[in-house]
Amino acid sequence: MKRIFLLIMLLNFTMACSDFLETEPELQISIDEQLSTREGVLQAYNGVYRDIEASFSAFNFVYADALGGNLTFTPSVTQNVVTVPDEIQFEYNFSSTPQNTTFNSYYENWYDIINQANLLLSNIENFEFFTEDEKNQLRAEMLVTRALSHYQISLLFAQHYGFSTDASHLGVVYNTDIIIAGEDFPSRETMAETYRLIQEDLDLALALFTNQQLQEGPSYSLFNTLTTSAIYARIALQMSDWQKALDYSSISIAQSGQSLMTQENYISEWEKPIDPVSEIILEFTSPRTSEGDVSSSISAYFQFNSSSNYGDYVASGDLLNLYAEDDIRGDLFIVQNLNTLNNSILQPQTYYFTKKFQDDAGTTFMRLSELYLIRSEANARLGNTSEALADLNSIRTRANLTELTDINTLLDDIFLERRRELAFEGFLLFDLARFNKDVERQDGCIAQVCDLGYPSNFFILPIPNDTVELNQNMQQNEGY
Template sequence: MIRSIKNKLFLLLVAAVAFTSCKKSFLELNPPTSLTPGQALATEADLQVALRGAYAGLRGVDYFGRSVPILGDIMADNTYQHAVNTNRYTLFNTYSFVVTDGNALGLWTSAYSVILRANNIINSPVASNANVSQYKGEAYALRALSYFTLVRYFSKPFTEAPDSYGVPLVTTYNPDDKPGRATVAQVYALILSDLTQAYTLMTKYTNSSQFSKYAAKGLEAKVHMTMGTKASALAAALDVINNGGFGSLTAANHAAYWTSPAIRTDKLETLFEVSSDAVGNLSFDALSYLYSQAGNYGDLVVADDLYALFGAADVRKALYPVVPRPAAGAAIPTVNKYPAITGDLSETKVLRLSEMYLIAAEASLPASEANALTYVNYVTSRRGADAIASTGNQLFEDIITERRKELAFEGDRYMDLQRLKRTVSRSTNYPAAARTIDFTNFRRILPIPQSETDANPTIKAQQNSGYN
């Protein structure tokens, strides 16, 4: 009897569920996995959460969390892989990477993931107000930064071939799209358009881990310098210098600035950096572990010719202590620019005020050597370095060398060699077969990842030359 009653109750329950599930209102509901970006980002609070996710995407191990700053120095002449290593970035030390390279794939996918998140914020239908404008402005800046990173690593320099293949431009959500590569010029046009939007929309400064109006303008200065449009680079850099309200890094606070792992709210030096706080960090995969000798790795160390550039009184020299590597090995110059390897890890610097002065110095040439000297020596005078007093082409070379010294291990050196179309000339610290990398070498730009060309027939025929 009890079993019979239970069976009947079960059948009634099944019937009720079946009846309810057939209601029209139920059938019209969208499953959570089918929400459109417009539905998912329907409020101001939704945009804020999505923006946090976009920033978190910058911290990926093959993005600004580690690979981007490292590739910018190991593909150049600043850092090399020590003989005792954990086999990270070996193929970039030897210039032997191929289409299946995991770091190249990680950079590509990480950047496009941030672009997707930024697109969803930018295209959200949420009604405009001051906060929404700020969020969208930051999203435009993040998209610009991501495309700037992609086009510099996977395409020929703008200064060499603006009409050559750039990277696919994706500005709206379409999971079925198979885009081809836009031209380099088209990619830079979108970057500059995005930065104009960012500069216009943003009104708030929060801290160094979030884009602000003048961080976007600083990125614009860097973009124009990369394009070789010097007048625009100078104007943007001076806008930051004169109107941004950022304070200068000096010899007195230099050591403390690099020792502190905390994001800044005082507007000292840092325009924008990628945060790795005590909760959100890459742990052993963080940038600091690849450089610091206090951790388990410390694979990458300072090239001898770079270390030789620093005078005895230059406070920057203290960032590169000569210590045994490994613990019982020979003493060599090492990198201590990112010393925090526990808790709140060292941040990845992306844009700094000092670079704005160096951009202004370079962009002042050849029109005004006096201005160029003023701007470059603003930096040297605050590092305990000898003042630059050269003229003509030597002044230009001295400014480029000052960039190498000031921005070492921040991922900029290789990009300078690219935009200037220069041979990578490495010291004897590097393998003999990888000491001279001519500008025409096909590996001066990364391959479009094979997984991307396999999945996208449009881009398959657009692989970078030499990797086919």
């Protein structure tokens, strides 16, 4: 029955576990049968990518920007009242509990993906219908899946690497084998060990890649040498591993063969979201129906179609105030007046919808601008100020801002440039933690508690109650 249960996760069936357990035995497919053919393995492999895209494009995409202060909300179409969307209500108010957090599914979905990756990894030697190069490519992609999944869990459910001087605080459960719920009771690793295991998986993946593409589609939507090096750079930066962040951002910039979007084309490229911007490194393509239509997209959160059809999330006044008058990124908004009820008075109020994610956009995960900013920060942390300024000024001058020469506020300048350039792309709260900065939400904040001093237990979420109750070795986050 264990093997049957794992297959359900692998095939991404929609029936509940209880429904499945009541299914007649002759309708149950064994894992051995599923993984006995090339077609069956590739179906499972495609399912992993499908689930990754679904996790990244879910409501967690707005989490870091909403909690950090880049986002505020639109009025409801029917009542004209501005409220916090249900999917992020507790998190936005820093009032999550193990029982009420809406991020239970986020936590569980990533561990499901990890189990799927581990299942494929444990069976690769049996796939005689693959060449050795194809096996190594599959191994590499599943190792990246495992590393990235654990990293995503750590961002929301463990304090960042620098929270303690030696990263001895709690990280996450790191699964390198298939875990059976209710039978296996793994413990959380320290954050130092979590990062070590992430590195181990990424290092092995980079050594194994043959870059033989196992499925159709653009290479920027798959794990390969380039996208993995870029992922490594991002993770290393968040884990305060400045040298590796520098090394892998430099490798990725060189390997990409790409240039930054030009000042002349910057706005127009974002205005055509059906195609990714030219500096894309990794984008998870929106899923499509059999007729070729996009079935879901992150644009649902940000879109403006009409005064009666729009998304919930718009730029906060705090973010808008960061763009100087000459900054071209100030033109990256669809400005609309919407009727809003304030103090029982209905009147038009101006809202700023981002142009980044309109019209069935794919999920932008990493682009060249981020790599420049990673390399800039890594160099600044290592004392290489001239190199740090060069990369920072590449982003600034493209935005029509003047070059900076003062190194006394270099790290703060990099932080602000990340906030301006990467707004709506899911970084702000994690950047605040890495820079040991407070959450300060003012213009546009409608939370019960708008500010949060660093450090705080509430920079992260509680481990979901179901997980704690099921796993006798699970430690809850402090403060929950």
